[in-house]
Amino acid sequence: MNNSYYINSTQLSIFLGRLSSNYKVFVPVAKEVAAKGEKKVDYSYRLLSGEQPLIYNSYRTTEPLKSFFTPPYEKLTDYFTAEQHVTAQIDKVIIFGVKNCDIVGHRVQDFVFCEGVETDPLYKLRRENTIFISSDCTDFKEVCHCLSWDILPYPTEGFDLNLTSLSEGYLLEVGSTKGEELIQQYKEYFIPAKETQVSARKAKRENLIERLKKHLLPQNLVSKDTVQGLVRQGYSLDTWQEFMLTCVECGGCNLICDTCHCFLLADAKERIQNEKVRVWDSCLYANYARVAGGANPLKLRKQRLRNRFMKKFDFFVDNLGMPACCGCGRCIEVCPGKIDIREVLKDLAKKLQKL
């Protein structure tokens, strides 16, 4: 059982102010969104500049966590003058309000950039210098379906500290040595949590899970035990063609997904200096798989949609033991063609049952 501490709201604001002089602190900000019959608030991250009350985000932010570690466009190295080793100045960062869906989904980024035959130095350095102060979800969006992938709306691992909001303050659960060290560094703001507060947290969590289950049950969503079989057996179904009819190849689904990681390693020139740059790419773009001579194994949009699902639900199940989807629903919200990942999978399941 991890240590938990209590801090009241006023103290938390002061604590945030203190942190912002030693770290780059990112906190959620709320934005009213006009939408029919949908939650009226969306959240983003913004750099904190001093003492401020914390805005507690009820659910995940719009932008994915990966932007902190692999920005959409960045210079990786000069050549040919660059050293064999990276000596970049890395900011110390704290991110408040990370949700469990992002923590789980982000395992894919860690796997891609840190494991394998090489470790991406900038990603690794940033990861080591970032503290996650996650928080429980207190509500969910229509598109949220973390539970269908057996992902809880609060983290049990992968965080440094986790916030739960109580009536006049917050509980902070320690999830790592880094988290405990941070508490100790600022221990004047915290007192050990009381049993009643820990029970209150448990009750809040169970309450949200009940609500989320009620929301998800009628949707009859595909589970992580069957999804790999579905995409493999559904390879030749017309599902892919049907759902691709409204795709405009904007790449939104890939760009906003926290498990998507494809990039182009490209060359650029800054005046006379040559550079390697990394740019986010999308497997829905027409030339994603095109080779030099013009051949393109993913020429058709239906092939690209299928390829994306094979990557998320076949490749990563084989290579990482989990589907590359955390049920955050960002791809559903962003798609101008209203292509819904839940519906694609259900269509496969429906058609395969009939066969």
Added chain:
Amino acid sequence: MKNIYRPIEATVEDIIEESPTIKTFVLRPKEHFEFKAGQFIELTLPGIGEAPFTPSSDSNVKDRIDVTVMNVGRITSLLHAAAKNISVGIRGPYGKGYPLEKFFGKDVLIVGGGVGLAPLRSLLFSLFAEIDKYNKVILRYGARTPSDIIYKEAIPVWAKKKKVDLVTTVDVGNPTCDVGDPAWKGNVGLVTTILKDLPVDLNNTISIVCGPPIMMKFVTLKLLDSGFKPKDIYLSMEKNMSCGLGKCGHCRIGKYYACKDGPVFTYEELKEILDIWD
């Protein structure tokens, strides 16, 4: 931490015309660089872009890397237009290369198509360096026309080596013959047509295939038909690549990446993959 995206500088020392569309670029790296036959490099045209190539030179020669390049796209056309002594960048070596120890004591059948002979030449250098470790080397090579054959001077030299059995073919005989000697007197037909009655012991052979995807598909089918087992057929798979080191996602084949898990795979590893030949 290691700067994994950093290219080393190399000079283009020489450019050899192999065919109307294919040139070999002889590169001298300015830092130490080693590779094993079958591994590939990412070649950078400074400030412009990169493309993956498998060196065709002898991996035992440490200060020289040859890449044999067909003029097909943006980078390769700029490379073909380049002059000697330009600077290029090299990243790598990437991929796994040919597992030579698995070929010891066996009949080694090598089937090449067109510019696919390039990585196979590097393999041949490795085999010739320790020819006593292998039972024999059977090379079957096909190109579109006689002028499209690469390493034209080397091929007759290889044919005369001990333990080597070499046959070439062209898809289309060229009666107007344009390179060197008189009208082509050799075989005419796709490379699959010279895979009949191979002088190999099927219980002790491995085959290595490299060429255009359609050629590799039909050669694989022919070999399977002739009794080769999937685990004994080695294929060089091609995919659009960017990083070359298993992170950018582009070259996925089934559960593998053609870069870090390949580019050489056995057919056994690939045979369940639904879109393998696309």
